[in-house]
Amino acid sequence: MEKALWYLFVGSRGGPNRVRIVRELTRRPRNANELAEELGLDYNTVTHHLDMLREHGVVESGDHEYGKLYFPTDRFEEHADTFEEIAAEVE
Numbered sequence: 001m002e003k004a005l006w007y008l009f010v011g012s013r014g015g016p017n018r019v020r021i022v023r024e025l026t027r028r029p030r031n032a033n034e035l036a037e038e039l040g041l042d043y044n045t046v047t048h049h050l051d052m053l054r055e056h057g058v059v060e061s062g063d064h065e066y067g068k069l070y071f072p073t074d075r076f077e078e079h080a081d082t083f084e085e086i087a088a089e090v091e
Helices: 002-009 015-027 032-039 043-055 074-078 080-090
Strands: 059-061 070-072
Touching: 002 015, 002 080, 015 032, 015 043, 015 070, 015 080, 032 043, 043 059, 043 070, 074 080
Parallel strands: none
Antiparallel strands: 059 070
């Protein structure tokens, strides 16, 4: 998981926005539209980042397709200290 976190947040151009998305999701679950509004990002940009975060096991979504909520995974939460270390470099 640590390698995935470094890749997602430091090793690619979208890292700063992914950090912002994860920060919002650790505050409370949100759907892509809520994230886009809250962060001032395009909806398609947010869904792209959510797909990347989901593929790497950082976030998971609820069962409903329309307005599905995203949550940090338990596995991600086990590595929250690493995320904070990485986020400090990105922010």
